[in-house]
Amino acid sequence: QSALTQPPSASGSPGQSVTISCTGTSSDVGAYNYVSWYQHHPGKAPKFMIYEVSKRPSGVPDRFSGSKSGNTASLTVSGLQAEDEADYYCSSFAGGHIQWVFGGGTKLTVL
């Protein structure tokens, strides 16, 4: 069982918006603004999409946005495109010996 809880699947039609949640605890997501998100097309290297809850690295479309409330972070993909179909993982710094925790991943399907 992963440390952060994500829904196993999410879906939307092209052009729609989808939000993926990532629930942790007051020791990780709730304690630090170091939540990041990764896109993974199977067989390829995961791609860094969001950092520090809501910031986008250079080159990531602004259709991808992040937020956090309490112990739950969220990734929203707006204007869904076919190439957005992938697995998405959240991660949070947890400090101490635990260091880093990840979610179990959400498979996003573009219908």
Add this chain to the structure above:
Amino acid sequence: EVQLVESGGGLVQPGGSLRLSCEASGITFSNYWMAWVRQAPGKGLEWVANIKSDGSAKNHMDSLKGRFSISRDNAKNSLYLQMSNLRAEDTAVYYCVRHGYYNFDYWGQGTLVTVSS
């Protein structure tokens, strides 16, 4: 272009050992913390270990109980993961990852480790 290329994975018997390597290019390797993250079949990602840019500090997942050890050779732009007393539950794709500031900004494509008799 940043490239992280893992090698050393394969089939190993329970109780065996394996050393994973990762060669970095396109970055000043010695400037960055590096990490290993793994993904067991059908499971999510799991942080394994990380190491400071100069190798002076290391952190490992507690549950590994000393079986794994991360190291690096900055002269060779290389990161390593020495794994011993391997168990079936260590079966996973192991990713070499560059640490950004409190995130993981570049990933390799991974190397598969299968622990089975």
